Amino acid sequence: MRNLKHLNWMIYLIAMVAIVLFLGSGKPIKIVGLFFVSGLAIGSLYALGGIGIVVLYRATGVLNFANGAAGAAGVMLAWQFADWGIWGPFTWLVAIFVALIISLVYGRLIAPLLAWREPVVKAVATLGFALIILGIVSFIWEDDPRKFALPSDKIGVYILGLRVTVTRLIAFAASICIVIGIYFYLYHTKVGLQMRSLANDRDLSALLGIPILKVETIAWGISGVIAGFTGLMFGDLIRLEPFVITFMVIPSIAAAVCGRLDNLILVLIGGLSMGVIESLLTLSQVFKGVRPIAPFVIAAVVLLWYQRGRRLTFSGTD
Amino acid sequence: MDSGLFRTTPSGRAGLLFALFAFFVLPAVVGGQWLKIFTSTGCFVLAISGVAFMYARLGMVSLTQVGLMGVGGWVVLRLNHAFDLPFELNFLAAGVITSGFGMILALPALRLRGLYLALVTLMAAGGFEIIFGTFQFPNGGEGFWGVKSSFSAEFRRPAIAQSDEAYMRYTIFVCALGILLIEFHRRLAPGRAWALIKRSEAAAMSAGVNVTLYKTWAFGIAGLLAGISGALLAGSLGLLSGSTFRASESIMVFALAIVGGVNYWLGAIVAATLFRILPALLNDWGLDADLSFVIFGAGLLHAVIYAPNGIAGQLMELGSVVGNKIEPVFGRLRIQNSAAKEKTELSASIEISDVSVHFGGVVALDNISASFTKQVSGIIGPNGAGKTTLMNVFSGFVSPEGGSIGIDGQILTKLAPHKREHWGLRRSFQREEIADDLTVFDNVLAQLDGMGLNPSQNASDVAHALDIVGMSEHSWRPAVELNNFERRLTDVAKCLVGSPKVIMFDEPAAGLSSEETDKLGELILSIDKHTGAKTLVIDHDVDLIAKICEETLVLDFGERIAFGKTSEILSDPKVRAAYLGVEES
Numbered sequence: 001m002r003n004l005k006h007l008n009w010m011i012y013l014i015a016m017v018a019i020v021l022f023l024g025s026g027k028p029i030k031i032v033g034l035f036f037v038s039g040l041a042i043g044s045l046y047a048l049g050g051i052g053i054v055v056l057y058r059a060t061g062v063l064n065f066a067n068g069a070a071g072a073a074g075v076m077l078a079w080q081f082a083d084w085g086i087w088g089p090f091t092w093l094v095a096i097f098v099a100l101i102i103s104l105v106y107g108r109l110i111a112p113l114l115a116w117r118e119p120v121v122k123a124v125a126t127l128g129f130a131l132i133i134l135g136i137v138s139f140i141w142e143d144d145p146r147k148f149a150l151p152s153d154k155i156g157v158y159i160l161g162l163r164v165t166v167t168r169l170i171a172f173a174a175s176i177c178i179v180i181g182i183y184f185y186l187y188h189t190k191v192g193l194q195m196r197s198l199a200n201d202r203d204l205s206a207l208l209g210i211p212i213l214k215v216e217t218i219a220w221g222i223s224g225v226i227a228g229f230t231g232l233m234f235g236d237l238i239r240l241e242p243f244v245i246t247f248m249v250i251p252s253i254a255a256a257v258c259g260r261l262d263n264l265i266l267v268l269i270g271g272l273s274m275g276v277i278e279s280l281l282t283l284s285q286v287f288k289g290v291r292p293i294a295p296f297v298i299a300a301v302v303l304l305w306y307q308r309g310r311r312l313t314f315s316g317t318d
Numbered sequence: 319m320d321s322g323l324f325r326t327t328p329s330g331r332a333g334l335l336f337a338l339f340a341f342f343v344l345p346a347v348v349g350g351q352w353l354k355i356f357t358s359t360g361c362f363v364l365a366i367s368g369v370a371f372m373y374a375r376l377g378m379v380s381l382t383q384v385g386l387m388g389v390g391g392w393v394v395l396r397l398n399h400a401f402d403l404p405f406e407l408n409f410l411a412a413g414v415i416t417s418g419f420g421m422i423l424a425l426p427a428l429r430l431r432g433l434y435l436a437l438v439t440l441m442a443a444g445g446f447e448i449i450f451g452t453f454q455f456p457n458g459g460e461g462f463w464g465v466k467s468s469f470s471a472e473f474r475r476p477a478i479a480q481s482d483e484a485y486m487r488y489t490i491f492v493c494a495l496g497i498l499l500i501e502f503h504r505r506l507a508p509g510r511a512w513a514l515i516k517r518s519e520a521a522a523m524s525a526g527v528n529v530t531l532y533k534t535w536a537f538g539i540a541g542l543l544a545g546i547s548g549a550l551l552a553g554s555l556g557l558l559s560g561s562t563f564r565a566s567e568s569i570m571v572f573a574l575a576i577v578g579g580v581n582y583w584l585g586a587i588v589a590a591t592l593f594r595i596l597p598a599l600l601n602d603w604g605l606d607a608d609l610s611f612v613i614f615g616a617g618l619l620h621a622v623i624y625a626p627n628g629i630a631g632q633l634m635e636l637g638s639v640v641g642n643k644i645e646p647v648f649g650r651l652r653i654q655n656s657a658a659k660e661k662t663e664l665s666a667s668i669e670i671s672d673v674s675v676h677f678g679g680v681v682a683l684d685n686i687s688a689s690f691t692k693q694v695s696g697i698i699g700p701n702g703a704g705k706t707t708l709m710n711v712f713s714g715f716v717s718p719e720g721g722s723i724g725i726d727g728q729i730l731t732k733l734a735p736h737k738r739e740h741w742g743l744r745r746s747f748q749r750e751e752i753a754d755d756l757t758v759f760d761n762v763l764a765q766l767d768g769m770g771l772n773p774s775q776n777a778s779d780v781a782h783a784l785d786i787v788g789m790s791e792h793s794w795r796p797a798v799e800l801n802n803f804e805r806r807l808t809d810v811a812k813c814l815v816g817s818p819k820v821i822m823f824d825e826p827a828a829g830l831s832s833e834e835t836d837k838l839g840e841l842i843l844s845i846d847k848h849t850g851a852k853t854l855v856i857d858h859d860v861d862l863i864a865k866i867c868e869e870t871l872v873l874d875f876g877e878r879i880a881f882g883k884t885s886e887i888l889s890d891p892k893v894r895a896a897y898l899g900v901e902e903s
Contacts, residue, residue, distance in 0.1 A: 063433060065569075113623050119433040120379050121622060127573050128618030135611030142606065247566045250444050257437055289452040296444040300426075303438055307429040 043275020049252025071231020420541020579628025
């Protein structure tokens with residue numbers, strides 16, 4: 001069984017390397033490196049979004065479509081404060097704090113009403129919450145070209161001959177650090193143990209006397225903070241528009257699916273490889289126009305691969 | 319039952335009235351830009367009824383309906399600008415091609431369900447968004463993608479619907495047809511099959527339902543509706559833009575289908591009205607259309623948490639309170655019992671030879687052989703003995719590594735699971751598998767759907783089976799109203815229809831009182847008299863087995879520990895040890 005798990009990893013890595021080599025063949029190594037690095041930056045954004053989703057899904061069984069909306073609300077408020085001339089670091093903290101509060105409000109007030117419903121219903125309900133936030137945020141900040149910039153945008157370093165802004169490096173480093181941090185949290189603290197137990201079997205965990213409310217609240221909090229940080233990165237690196245940031249949750253879910261909504265390291269690898277392949281598709285004449293499709297195709301293939309040979313005969317969990 | 323196909327319900331009559339109103343009155347009173355807004359609302363009614371139907375009938379969440387609309391729109395525009403065919407032909411082609419795309423989406427649905435299926439469809443929606451965003455829609459340009467930037471060629475509307483007003487009527491007419499298509503499906507074999515699949519795929523398969531076919535079919539219908547709705551939208555606007563078909567719109571459409579209420583025609587209309595007319599009204603009143611998101615979201619949360627039938631459900635409830643006072647009593651068609659069916663004589667034995675099943679390192683069945691010759695036989699054993707696994711080998715849910723099961727010259731283990739039902743194998747499950755959405759009668763009738771027999775014969779067969787189990791007077795009650803014992807009896811009736819040869823009951827007495835268990839025991843004993851089928855009863859309630867089974871197989875940890883006459887078996891020291899433990903001396 002264990003070997004089989006590694007086999008999946010190996011197949012995935014080999015497939016990714018093969019695609020990269022195929023797309024990069026015949027092109028100067030410098031160009032390929034350039035697109036590779038910029039792909040890692042996009043990919044780390046997908047991975048960040050996916051990590052926030054998976055942390056929450058494992059602990060609470062809720063796939064949160066509202067993560068993007070919470071991030072959008074945070075970064076819009078940060079922009080507003082910056083526009084009023086308030087000190088930068090404070091506005092960033094505000095963004096993260098707003099996303100945290102939004103996440104906790106849902107987690108404490110609304111999610112308990114749906115605790116016993118099937119996962120897909122829980123996911124659909126978060127969609128409702130996402131729409132409410134999106135509506136309010138777009139109402140307050142009407143369509144207008146805006147720009148949210150972090151000071152790190154102006155500092156660049158050269159990697160493989162490509163100038164990379166420090167913001168991108170932060171996004172990349174953060175996605176790796178968050179995965180490592182959460183790994184240690186899950187495996188070396190008591191609350192982490194309780195989260196793993198909840199992820200494994202919620203009903204049994206309840207019987208064992210695990211303080212579900214407390215553990216879930218912590219999970220909502222962690223995912224809220226990650227959503228706030230991700231929102232800042234999206235707002236800076238992609239576009240400062242509530243609608244766009246809210247629905248960046250879709251490629252984030254694609255990254256989460258790569259890790260089977262379970263394994264953070266796979267989410268990270270999935271997200272990064274999606275970004276890299278998306279970026280390298282620019283080199284292909286045929287697929288240049290449709291390169292943002294890469295995350296969806298990869299996620300769909302991974303999902304189907306995981307389910308191969310499975311039969312749906314017996315009713316059970318999803 | 320075909321006589322039920324055209325029966326009208328109060329909700330149906332209200333729907334037809336509404337359609338007439340929308341057809342004759344609405345286009346005449348609205349004007350200007352509202353004609354187009356109402357027409358596009360009509361298109362979305364059609365698309366939304368597709369997703370709503372998938373969710374209501376099969377519990378499947380499709381988050382790509384608007385993407386499929388895009389496919390329909392693309393096809394109709396492509397054909398319009400490439401050939402000189404009339405609108406109707408292009409329109410049908412769009413429906414059929416999109417239906418094909420829908421069926422491709424059904425492939426993952428055969429292996430996935432619930433959240434994961436929703437996510438696959440979401441990935442598809444993301445893909446459609448990118449493709450339409452990149453390539454845009456044909457507007458008369460050169461080449462396959464047919465896009466030119468400056469100006470767009472003319473779109474030919476149907477000959478009978480050139481003006482905006484006539485086109486709105488055209489759309490409403492197609493909408494009504496689409497909703498009727500869904501309703502007819504619901505009332506016929508596919509509806510029964512879907513209800514069983516929604517309840518449990520295992521139960522559906524053992525009832526002879528071809529799960530693959532019916533799931534694919536459902537996706538095909540949803541795709542067809544999406545395709546023609548996209549084509550109608552293209553006809554209304556003359557050209558389409560990629561931004562109409564984003565993944566977020568697909569998500570929104572699903573959300574609104576829930577808000578509207580997936581079980582009613584009115585739900586799709588409420589949903590489409592919220593989706594298209596509300597933002598236009600807000601704009602008209604000088605309010606920000608973004609506020610409609612807040613209303614959608616709040617409506618969705620409200621519907622998911624408190625109102626599972628949506629706004630339409632609440633309206634219909636209100637309507638039926640009023641309606642009950644004027645509703646004449648509609649006599650139900652009663653079917654006369656035909657003369658008791660002659661029983662099929664079956665004297666051959668059930669031969670289980672060397673059946674082995676392993677799950678990883680666990681031995682579930684280890685070279686089990688037995689030959690049941692009596693009409694009612696039992697299989698007993700403690701928990702984990704392999705009883706249910708053996709039954710699953712019979713049903714075809716588990717393929718044995720070795721050995722076979724033969725009955726009456728037929729090697730059962732060679733047939734596909736749903737074909738075994740056609741051959742004459744019936745089973746019940748530990749949980750009774752009665753679809754809540756169907757009546758008692760339809761639940762039993764669903765068992766016969768896959769067999770392609772004569773409908774009137776089927777109806778009398780079902781009535782006869784319900785008579786045997788004593789459920790005739792409850793035939794027309796929806797299964798959701800039944801108590802546990804009535805559900806169990808209905809489950810038994812399902813096993814009796816369509817010339818069964820072998821019937822298996824998996825712990826049929828679980829959860830029944832001792833009085834009910836006695837009645838059930840007598841019923842099982844009478845099966846031979848009525849149908850001639852052999853019966854296998856699995857239980858760990860030794861009392862029931864002792865009372866009704868002549869022969870019994872005892873399993874423990876996947877091994878056969880005894881087989882023979884029930885009374886002798888039960889006094890066998892090995893059996894007593896397995897059940898009661900060995901006394902230390």
